Amino acid sequence: MTTHLQSPQGPGAGRSERTTVLPPGGGQTAFYAKSNMVPLPVIDRGSGIYLWDEDDRRYIDVSSGPVVSSIGHGNARVADAMASQAKRLEYAFARLARNRVNIDYSERLARLAGPGFERVNLTSGGSEAVENAIKFLRQYAIATGKPSKRQIITCEPSYHGATIATLAMNGEVALAPFLDGFATTSHKVPAPLSYRVPDDHSIGSYARHCAAALDAKIAELGAENVLAFVIEPVGGLSTGCVVPPAEYIHAIREICTSRGVHLVFDEILCGMGRTGKFLAAHHWPEALPDIVTMAKGLASGYSPLGAMLAPADMVDELSELTGFEFQYSYNANPVSSAVGMAVLDEYEGLDLVARAVERGTQLRSGLEALQSSLPILGDIRGLGMLLAVELVADKKTKVSLPSDLLPADRIRIHGLRNGLMIYSRPTSGGKYGHWFIVSPPLTISEEECEDLLRRLGKTLSDLVAELRDMGTL
Numbered sequence: 105m106t107t108h109l110q111s112p113q114g115p116g117a118g119r120s121e122r123t124t125v126l127p128p129g130g131g132q133t134a135f136y137a138k139s140n141m142v143p144l145p146v147i148d149r150g151s152g153i154y155l156w157d158e159d160d161r162r163y164i165d166v167s168s169g170p171v172v173s174s175i176g177h178g179n180a181r182v183a184d185a186m187a188s189q190a191k192r193l194e195y196a197f198a199r200l201a202r203n204r205v206n207i208d209y210s211e212r213l214a215r216l217a218g219p220g221f222e223r224v225n226l227t228s229g230g231s232e233a234v235e236n237a238i239k240f241l242r243q244y245a246i247a248t249g250k251p252s253k254r255q256i257i258t259c260e261p262s263y264h265g266a267t268i269a270t271l272a273m274n275g276e277v278a279l280a281p282f283l284d285g286f287a288t289t290s291h292k293v294p295a296p297l298s299y300r301v302p303d304d305h306s307i308g309s310y311a312r313h314c315a316a317a318l319d320a321k322i323a324e325l326g327a328e329n330v331l332a333f334v335i336e337p338v339g340g341l342s343t344g345c346v347v348p349p350a351e352y353i354h355a356i357r358e359i360c361t362s363r364g365v366h367l368v369f370d371e372i373l374c375g376m377g378r379t380g381k382f383l384a385a386h387h388w389p390e391a392l393p394d395i396v397t398m399a400k401g402l403a404s405g406y407s408p409l410g411a412m413l414a415p416a417d418m419v420d421e422l423s424e425l426t427g428f429e430f431q432y433s434y435n436a437n438p439v440s441s442a443v444g445m446a447v448l449d450e451y452e453g454l455d456l457v458a459r460a461v462e463r464g465t466q467l468r469s470g471l472e473a474l475q476s477s478l479p480i481l482g483d484i485r486g487l488g489m490l491l492a493v494e495l496v497a498d499k500k501t502k503v504s505l506p507s508d509l510l511p512a513d514r515i516r517i518h519g520l521r522n523g524l525m526i527y528s529r530p531t532s533g534g535k536y537g538h539w540f541i542v543s544p545p546l547t548i549s550e551e552e553c554e555d556l557l558r559r560l561g562k563t564l565s566d567l568v569a570e571l572r573d574m575g576t577l
């Protein structure tokens with residue numbers, strides 16, 4: 105909604121045309137690129153898998169926002185838990201006091217994560233959790249006599265957050281001018297992609313190549329200088345839900361162990377049951393990482409919440425030595441902890457991890473049916489109810505749709521017209537393809553899945569028709 109106001113007086117007055125059409129503040133979207141052609145509906149309310157805008161148009165939340173809203177919208181039990189915690193105790197600073205709900209929530213999370221993840225450090229979101237993992241490992245290295253360990257290795261492509269330190273870890277070539285001379289970037293190794301593998305490779309041989317590249321990178325940097333390898337064990341917004349072969353996970357675990365490098369699984373997006381296990385790491389129990397980070401589904405959008413999970417022996421050792429001396433004002437916030445508890449109640453009561461498998465299977469077979477009838481669905485991939493659909497110009501050659509046509513934006517526009525809110529994204533300006541994510545709330549019913557698939561079929565047919573009109577297909 106734009107409001108026509110007079111230009112504000114003061115130092116910034118007249119700097120831009122937009123100051124005359126946006127109200128003061130402008131909302132978060134005032135900061136986004138002006139050229140964004142996709143409408144951003146003003147959402148008024150939500151219930152279950154649905155969101156309604158101010159004009160009462162209803163949308164299915166196809167991707168749970170950016171894979172956040174795992175228990176769906178408008179859950180009164182969670183809202184009540186939040187309100188009653190806020191009335192009882194809204195805040196107690198973790199450096200000065202402990203609070204019961206934080207203690208209980210940490211214990212419950214650690215039990216679900218299982219052996220190796222006994223200590224829980226809460227944050228206000230995913231980027232903070234990844235930063236805490238890195239800060240924790242760096243402080244542990246210094247405290248245990250390994251101060252040269254400061255290099256971080258991540259994948260190209262990858263996404264780990266939007267703070268300056270995590271931006272510098274992301275495998276996103278488009279960020280180079282922003283980061284150049286501004287932040288210390290991580291070292292990159294190729295991500296084990298499954299669809300766009302180089303011509304002379306199979307998925308398996310490429311995964312072996314990627315693991316060997318990690319080993320070579322550690323050798324090049326000197327293992328004594330490498331702090332950690334950070335990876336999304338199942339991809340999200342950067343790779344479009346790439347699932348590496350098990351042998352890759354086993355190989356990177358072995359490499360990190362033998363080289364004395366910490367392995368961090370960034371499960372901000374793929375954790376919390378999305379892939380059909382509580383942690384994605386539980387798919388490979390014999391190759392568990394040293395540290396796991398989580399967020400998104402933890403509070404399912406009801407409150408800002410993230411977590412860094414670490415083994416008791418490391419945390420307790422550091423605690424004896426120097427302690428992990430960094431905190432935010434909102435660590436261990438009682439209201440967020442109460443939300444986390446109430447979300448876990450929903451997970452257990454509704455058996456949402458099992459439903460991720462059940463409904464995920466239904467959605468995947470529906471998407472595969474669409475793939476066989478539509479010319480632009482190049483790849484369907486993912487695990488559980490974390491699925492991505494890659495759009496291509498030609499299924500046989502895998503040639504991408506032209507980036508300047510903004511295919512990821514077009515699918516969103518057609519989706520909105522068909523009552524779907526879809527998260528879509530190209531990484532690195534389309535270098536790794538264009539895709540959208542199908543990851544609705546885990547609470548979605550069988551009938552709602554059918555409705556979602558029907559609307560998606562229409563959305564994709566509309567996109568195909570548009571591309572044909574434009575002469576692209």
Ligand SMILES: Cc1ncc(COP(=O)(O)O)c(C=O)c1O
Nearest residue numbers: 229230231263264265340372373
């Ligand atoms: C894998 C991964 N790591 C980290 C983040 C950053 O989380 P947040 O946006 O909560 O800071 C994200 C967000 O999309 C993510 O997908």
